[in-house]
Amino acid sequence: MQVGRGSPAVMVRMTVEMKAWFKHKAIDNRRTLNAEILFRLEESRKAEEAKHDKQA
Template identity: 50%
Template sequence: MEGARKIPTLQVRLPEQLKVWLKHKSVDNRRSLNSEVVTRLEESRAMELSQLQRDSVKRQ
């Protein structure tokens, strides 16, 4: 695929129970396992950034 966006890959070792849970969640949410992991990481990052912004406002 010429011109296709290149996305870096990452191999992660997961405990079996966590992988099974993520797989079930991906099916529930009609996503691939990869999409489920990416979505959850993006949501976690957004929550963390939001918390940092709230903490910053409190200090002012």
């Protein structure tokens, strides 16, 4: 997955607590906040697709 400044931007509202949690996870994983959120969304998408494929 190649994401950069030319990729579409999306504004997402979240609680202060959730943003802080993501920030700490990003630091733990040596990622930017954006990269951490994208990584977790991609993992969630893969898991959902695998579940769907298993049911098919």
